[in-house]
Each structure stands twice: as structure tokens, then as C-alpha cells.
Amino acid sequence: MSAIVFAGARRVYDLPSRRVVALESFDLSIAEKEFVVIVGPSGCGKTTCLRLAAGFDFPSSGEVNVGGQKVTGPGPDRAVVFQHFALFPWKTVHDNIALGLRNAGVPAAERERRIESALKLMNLESAARAFPHQLSGGMQQRVAIARATVLDPAVLLMDEPFGALDAQTRVVMQEELVRLARVNPRTVLFITHSVEEAIYLADRVVVMTRAPGRIKEIIAVKALREQEGWDTLPKIEDVMDQPSFVQLRTHVWRSLRDEQVPSE
Amino acid sequence: MPGRRGLIAAASLLGLALLWAWATSPFGPVSPERFPSPPLVGAAFLQIATTGFAGATLPRQVLTSLGLVIEGFLVAASSGTALGLAMGWNRRFAAFVNPVFQLLRPIPPLAWIPLVILWLGLGNAAKVLVIWFAAFVPAVINAETGVREIPGALLEAARMLGTPRHRLLVEVVVPAAAPMIFTGLRLCLQATWTTLVAAELVGSFYGLGHVLSEAQQDIYPGMIFVGMAAIGVCGWLTTAVLGWVERRLLGWHASARPAHA
Ligand SMILES: Nc1ncnc2c1ncn2[C@@H]1O[C@H](COP(=O)(O)OP(=O)(O)OP(=O)(O)O)[C@@H](O)[C@H]1O
Ligand SMILES: [Mg+2]
Numbered sequence: 001m002s003a004i005v006f007a008g009a010r011r012v013y014d015l016p017s018r019r020v021v022a023l024e025s026f027d028l029s030i031a032e033k034e035f036v037v038i039v040g041p042s043g044c045g046k047t048t049c050l051r052l053a054a055g056f057d058f059p060s061s062g063e064v065n066v067g068g069q070k071v072t073g074p075g076p077d078r079a080v081v082f083q084h085f086a087l088f089p090w091k092t093v094h095d096n097i098a099l100g101l102r103n104a105g106v107p108a109a110e111r112e113r114r115i116e117s118a119l120k121l122m123n124l125e126s127a128a129r130a131f132p133h134q135l136s137g138g139m140q141q142r143v144a145i146a147r148a149t150v151l152d153p154a155v156l157l158m159d160e161p162f163g164a165l166d167a168q169t170r171v172v173m174q175e176e177l178v179r180l181a182r183v184n185p186r187t188v189l190f191i192t193h194s195v196e197e198a199i200y201l202a203d204r205v206v207v208m209t210r211a212p213g214r215i216k217e218i219i220a221v222k223a224l225r226e227q228e229g230w231d232t233l234p235k236i237e238d239v240m241d242q243p244s245f246v247q248l249r250t251h252v253w254r255s256l257r258d259e260q261v262p263s264e
Numbered sequence: 265m266p267g268r269r270g271l272i273a274a275a276s277l278l279g280l281a282l283l284w285a286w287a288t289s290p291f292g293p294v295s296p297e298r299f300p301s302p303p304l305v306g307a308a309f310l311q312i313a314t315t316g317f318a319g320a321t322l323p324r325q326v327l328t329s330l331g332l333v334i335e336g337f338l339v340a341a342s343s344g345t346a347l348g349l350a351m352g353w354n355r356r357f358a359a360f361v362n363p364v365f366q367l368l369r370p371i372p373p374l375a376w377i378p379l380v381i382l383w384l385g386l387g388n389a390a391k392v393l394v395i396w397f398a399a400f401v402p403a404v405i406n407a408e409t410g411v412r413e414i415p416g417a418l419l420e421a422a423r424m425l426g427t428p429r430h431r432l433l434v435e436v437v438v439p440a441a442a443p444m445i446f447t448g449l450r451l452c453l454q455a456t457w458t459t460l461v462a463a464e465l466v467g468s469f470y471g472l473g474h475v476l477s478e479a480q481q482d483i484y485p486g487m488i489f490v491g492m493a494a495i496g497v498c499g500w501l502t503t504a505v506l507g508w509v510e511r512r513l514l515g516w517h518a519s520a521r522p523a524h525a
Binding site: 054056073074075076078079080082084086087088089090099100103104131133147151 | 415417418420421422423424425426427428431435436439440442514516517
């Protein structure tokens with residue numbers, strides 16, 4: 001059974017001055033525990049697509065199903081990591097992570113245990129009592145990831161989660177996410193602008209056309225990755241040096257390049 | 265550095281006092297009969313502190329007004345903030361309430377006094393209502409704006425984490441709007457003090473507003489000054505208390521500010 005299914009999803013925004021088609025005949029089936037990464041030019045509808053799966057927004061026509069059910073609103077089964085973190089500034093790191101567990105009615109002892117292990121996993125133990133504004137961007141992002149993963153959601157939706165990070169932190173987070181994804185695979189829909197990031201993380205990479213966004217091409221990475229043994233390499237730069245990786249990167253690059261709007 | 269700021273504040277007050285003493289002295293340009301000199305104000309202060317003025321000594325006048333202000337503030341702040349939160353949360357409710365609200369806003373609190381007396385008589389409730397007309401407005405406006413300006417992503421994050429709709433108010437809406445709510449409360453408190461004199465025109469036996477009205481009738485500038493100074497000091501004290509509460513509750517926000525500045 002597929003975990004996330006977009007069936008002819010289309011989203012139109014009717015603005016006073018004009019009509020914006022944000023997403024057009026979007027068909028995509030994401031299998032259970034599959035890691036799918038979407039890349040595409042700015043404004044092509046990536047965020048729109050993720051918001052439909054999250055239940056923050058609904059298709060103008062077509063359907064979006066998660067776990068065999070039509071999406072009718074957000075819920076803790078589909079945890080979201082927002083592009084700009086969206087941490088609660090009045091809550092400490094600990095309390096930000098605790099909210100979802102409290103809502104789920106997890107008993108206090110168990111709750112503390114899970115928060116503690118989430119903090120440890122994200123290397124945040126020393127920051128538990130800090131407020132978000134006292135943390136670096138990288139730490140805030142790790143809190144946002146901890147807040148989403150502590151619920152052990154069936155589906156994880158991530159909108160350019162590493163976009164705001166510096167190159168070094170980004171690499172660490174990417175390696176961390178790959179480690180998590182291979183140890184404890186779950187269904188992930190991940191958006192990025194980085195081709196390397198997409199190929200490094202994904203089981204499949206979805207390339208979108210420029211607006212109105214459609215699917216241009218879907219590239220299977222998983223079989224190649226396993227065949228070439230990328231997962232046995234501990235460092236991202238070792239993976240990125242593999243001829244198989246370079247070849248795929250060039251392919252995705254070209255595909256994306258064709259979609260850039262010519263500058264006026 | 266609070267020490268230096270305190271020093272500057274003291275210097276400013278001292279400068280004002282010296283200017284005043286000089287201006288109303290025989291060498292200055294102002295006649296003490298029009299603008300009371302420090303000795304005249306001192307004498308008025310001594311009078312109200314010992315034998316009393318307008319029915320009682322100073323502590324009783326101050327406590328009466330302070331009680332009225334606290335009562336008026338609590339009523340105006342709670343009702344205004346609640347109304348503002350509801351208006352910010354529900355656009356349709358805001359659209360429904362707004363016309364009435366905009367119509368009532370420009371009416372000076374003083375204009376309500378005859379009607380208020382007709383409705384509520386001359387008791388405390390009438391005075392609180394006069395204060396309410398002026399003081400609830402900033403509480404409404406700021407709470408409403410505070411809710412309107414909550415980043416959508418925070419509400420989405422809360423819902424994604426499974427927060428039930430009825431819990432959103434306490435989990436997100438109130439804390440996210442709290443900095444604006446407190447701005448409203450500060451303005452609300454200010455409005456409460458500035459409406460005090462008007463409120464105490466409604467059948468008062470004691471109070472600083474009452475002192476001012478009596479001093480006006482007696483053409484007693486020294487006492488008018490004492491009444492004004494007492495209101496100034498009390499207003500400053502209550503504002504300081506509110507500021508202390510705000511810093512306690514919004515520690516996360518106050519310290520977040522420099523990063524945005
Ligand atoms: N709430 C909205 N109202 C009107 N138009 C919108 C709204 N949200 C998105 N759009 C439009 O829909 C299109 C797709 O937006 P979307 O945010 O999905 O793009 P994106 O691929 O995520 O872009 P980026 O890479 O820059 O984040 C854009 O043209 C955008 O202007
Ligand atoms: Mg986007």
C-alpha cells in the first residue's frame with residue numbers, strides 16, 4: 001500500500017488581479033518507508049504540494065490520500081519540519097518537543113524518557129532549558145526535527161529543512177538524516193533546492209517543471225545506491241566522489257537547468 | 265546600565281525642580297499667584313498630609329483613587345483583552361463588532377457621565393464604567409492586532425502536533441499575542457489614570473480626582489499641584505508594577521528583542 005498518493009492534484013489560487021496555478025495534474029505515489037525528494041525551480045509548487053499532504057491546504061481538484069485516507073486536516077501522523085522552523089518562541093527547547101507528546105496523552109515518565117532520547121539523538125542535551133532565540137540556526141533546526149520525530153510519525157514532511165544552515169552544519173545534518181533514515185526508515189517527503197542533497201538522501205528524486213508545477217521526471221536512486229554501496233561510505237563527500245553519483249548529479253542538473261526561467 | 269539611567273532620571277527631575285523654583289521666585293518671570301511656587305505647594309502638601317483637604321488626609325485620598333484605578337483597570341483590561349482576542353481570532357465576529365466599536369471610540373468619557381449616573385447612580389460601578397469607556401479601547405485594539413499578527417506557521421505547527429482546537433487559545437494564541445496584549449495593558453492603565461478625574465466627578469467623597477475638583481473650586485493652585493503630583497507618582501508606581509509583571513511573564517520575549525533590533 002502506498003503511504004502518500006497524489007492523484008491529479010491541482011491547486012489554483014484566485015487572486016484579485018490574476019489566477020495562479022500553483023500545482024497542475026500532480027500524480028505521485030510514495031511507498032511506505034520510501035524517501036522521496038522533490039526538486040524544482042523557485043515558485044514551481046513544491047511547498048504547495050507538501051502543504052496538501054500535511055493537510056494545511058486542500059487541492060482545488062484531484063485528491064491527496066495518506067495511508068489510504070483522504071487528507072482532511074493536519075495531524076501528528078504527518079509531522080512537518082518547516083522551512084523557517086516555526087518553533088514556539090515562548091517555550092523552551094524541552095517544552096517545544098513536549099507539546100506533541102502531551103497532546104497525545106503520553107504519560108509524564110514515558111514523555112520525559114522520549115524527550116531525553118530525542119535530545120540526545122539531535123545533540124541538544126545541553127540546550128534543553130534554552131529558549132529558541134538563544135540557539136544558533138542549526139540548533140533551532142535540530143529542535144524542529146526533534147519536535148517532529150519524537151512523535152514517531154508514520155510520515156515526515158520536510159520543507160527545505162536545511163536551507164537556512166551553513167555548509168558545514170548542513171553536511172552534518174544530512175549525514176545524520178541519512179543515518180536516521182537507514183536505521184529507522186519511514187515515509188519522507190523532502191523538499192530541497194540542492195541537487196546533491198536530493199541524490200544523497202533520496203530513494204527517488206522528483207524533478208518538477210517551472211510554474212505551473214507538474215512532474216517532469218522521476219529518477220530512481222535507491223537501486224543504484226545499494227548497488228554502488230553508497231551507504232557503506234560514512235562521509236557525504238566520499239559518496240559525492242563516486243562516478244555513479246556524479247553522473248546522476250549531472251543528469252538532474254541538466255533536467256533542472258532546462259526549467260530555469262530565462263532571465264529578462 | 266540601570267545605575268547610570270537612574271542618575272540621568274534624577275538629574276532631569278532635579279533640573280525641572282530648580283527651574284521651577286527659580287521661575288516662581290521673586291527673580292523669576294512667573295507670578296506665584298498664577299503658578300504656585302515650591303513653598304506654596306509645600307504648604308498645601310503639609311495641609312493635606314496633616315489636617316486634610318476635601319474631606320480627608322492624603323493617604324485616604326490616594327488609597328481611594330488607587331482602589332478605583334485598580335478596579336477600573338482590571339475590568340477594562342480583562343474585558344477589552346477578551347474582546348480583542350475574540351475579534352482577532354474570528355474575522356466575522358470582528359466585522360460584526362467593529363462598526364459599533366468605531367462609533368463609540370471617539371466619544372469622550374466625560375460625555376457618558378450623565379447617562380452613567382442615570383443607569384448606575386453615584387456609586388463605584390458608575391465611576392468604573394466611566395473609566396471603562398476610555399480604558400478598554402487600547403486593550404481591544406492591541407489584543408486584536410496581536411492575534412492577527414501571529415505567524416500562520418505557529419498555528420499550523422501546533423495543529424500538526426495534534427493540539428485540539430479548543431487548546432490553541434492557551435497553547436498558541438495568548439502566548440504569541442502576549443507582547444501586544446501587554447502593550448495594550450500599559451496603554452489601558454495609562455487611560456485609567458487619565459480618566460480618573462472625570463470618573464471622580466461622579467458623586468465622590470474622597471479621591472485624588474475629588475481633591476483636584478475641590479481645589480479648582482477653591483482656586484487653590486498649590487493644592488492642584490499636590491493632586492497632580494500625587495496622580496503622577498501613583499501612575500508611575502502602578503506602571504512600574506505592570507512592567508515588573510511583564511518582565512516576569514515575557515522573559516523569553518524581552519531578551520529576544522535585541523536580536524531583532
Ligand atoms: N497563499 C497563496 N496565495 C496566492 N498564491 C500563492 C499562495 N501560496 C503559493 N502561491 C503561489 O503558488 C506558486 C507556488 O508556490 P510554492 O510556495 O508552492 O512554490 P515553491 O516551489 O515552494 O517555491 P520556493 O522554492 O521558492 O519555496 C507560486 O507562484 C506562489 O506565488
Ligand atoms: Mg517553498
